[in-house]
Amino acid sequence: MELYPLPEVDARYVDIGDLPTGFAPYDFNRLYIREFSVAELKLLYQGMHSRVRPIEHTFRAIQRCISAPVLALTDGDLEFVMAWLRMHSYPKAPLQVTWTCRQSNLVYPNRDFYKGPTPSSRDIKMKGLVEETCNTNNVNIVNKFGTRLNTLKSDDLHVDFEDLAMPTADTLSDFFQAVEDEPHNRHMLECARWVKMGSTLKQKMARLLKQPDMEMYENILECMRRFQHGVEDYMELQCRECNYTWAHENKPKLLSFFADNTEEDIFKIQYSLMAEFGHQYDPNIPAKMLLFNYSSLAKDKQKAAERRSGFKSMG
Numbered sequence: 001m002e003l004y005p006l007p008e009v010d011a012r013y014v015d016i017g018d019l020p021t022g023f024a025p026y027d028f029n030r031l032y033i034r035e036f037s038v039a040e041l042k043l044l045y046q047g048m049h050s051r052v053r054p055i056e057h058t059f060r061a062i063q064r065c066i067s068a069p070v071l072a073l074t075d076g077d078l079e080f081v082m083a084w085l086r087m088h089s090y091p092k093a094p095l096q097v098t099w100t101c102r103q104s105n106l107v108y109p110n111r112d113f114y115k116g117p118t119p120s121s122r123d124i125k126m127k128g129l130v131e132e133t134c135n136t137n138n139v140n141i142v143n144k145f146g147t148r149l150n151t152l153k154s155d156d157l158h159v160d161f162e163d164l165a166m167p168t169a170d171t172l173s174d175f176f177q178a179v180e181d182e183p184h185n186r187h188m189l190e191c192a193r194w195v196k197m198g199s200t201l202k203q204k205m206a207r208l209l210k211q212p213d214m215e216m217y218e219n220i221l222e223c224m225r226r227f228q229h230g231v232e233d234y235m236e237l238q239c240r241e242c243n244y245t246w247a248h249e250n251k252p253k254l255l256s257f258f259a260d261n262t263e264e265d266i267f268k269i270q271y272s273l274m275a276e277f278g279h280q281y282d283p284n285i286p287a288k289m290l291l292f293n294y295s296s297l298a299k300d301k302q303k304a305a306e307r308r309s310g311f312k313s314m315g
């Protein structure tokens with residue numbers, strides 16, 4: 001597999017370095033990548049909101065920015081590429097996270113939360129404490145968050161079962177569609193993606209189900225444990241009701257991994273910059289530059305308005 005050709009003098013592309021798999025599954029050992037431009041933002045928006053194979057729009061956006069076939073990447077390497085693109089294509093900004101607190105708390109009869117050392121069963125009865133799940137819906141603005149990288153062990157890079165291979169992005173679109181149609185079958189669909197034989201997920205699933213015994217299935221479960229790689233997002237969330245602090249870790253969701261800039265938002269941004277500075281529309285402008293310039297313009301206008309009204313900003 002040859003690297004996709006790059007313009008000879010296109011300085012936007014950089015060597016991404018090593019991948020979580022160490023390039024072990026591929027017949028290429030370098031990957032070049034560039035940040036998103038304005039042209040890719042429209043594809044990402046379509047990917048987040050389309051009802052027909054939405055992930056394919058996201059793949060098209062990524063493919064325009066990397067030097068190898070996106071569909072050949074393993075799930076974990078794809079996550080790493082997406083994390084690089086998110087880091088380099090957007091100005092750093094807080095995350096808005098919506099979550100439900102499932103913490104179990106002791107509450108008084110008047111619904112106040114009990115705070116203090118763990119009470120004895122006698123104290124619980126005397127004080128009328130009752131154990132309840134919080135179930136508060138929270139919306140947190142998170143300023144401190146990070147991404148953790150998980151790589152394969154250097155001495156265990158290759159699947160040693162001839163009939164199995166690490167799942168790659170070429171079956172992800174079919175996988176998401178199948179899970180939507182048959183959510184109860186998600187586990188077996190995940191397992192089927194490890195089957196080497198078959199060009200489609202349906203063919204791989206048929207191959208798995210035709211096995212005369214459990215050997216292939218058990219080998220797949222072993223591979224799932226051994227070859228975990230990719231990225232995890234982590235952050236701390238605090239419940240507004242019971243003050244429970246949750247160290248949240250999760251695998252990125254491919255369809256909501258990038259910032260959601262609607263087409264209307266992008267048009268407004270371009271119009272504002274054109275009206276203010278005479279910037280003409282250019283689909284090749286780095287997305288980060290466009291968003292940063294617009295954010296800076298908005299802040300400058302806010303400060304100018306505050307000065308006119310006699311308000312002194314604390315920031």
